[in-house]
Amino acid sequence: MSREDPFIERVSQSAKLVNGHYNIGLPLRKEDAEFPNNRCMAEQRALSLKRKLNKSPQFREDYVKFMADILDKGYAIKVEKGSQDGSKNTWYILHHGVVVGGI
Structure with a gap:
């Protein structure tokens, strides 16, 4: 070490x-x-995910079910809008849905 x-x-x-x-x-x-401000990248990733969810009802259904399970188990928590303080130690996790096993 x-x-x-x-x-x-x-x-x-x-x-x-x-x-x-x-x-x-x-x-x-x-x-x-101090972390660089990556909010813009996170917002772009969210918009991309939104387009994908709107294109595929089955993907949207699977995604909503998966996210509900993650929240119910406490593996993630929902952050209320406006609760971020925007400080230099805020980092947004870029999120996207993944299909396991292919189509």
């Missing part, structure tokens, strides 16, 4: 068991890291 990047130590210090699942903090080199 590199002394300059003690990944294992950071992960070990932040690991917690929550509702039967392990959570770890992001192993950032600096606690006060």
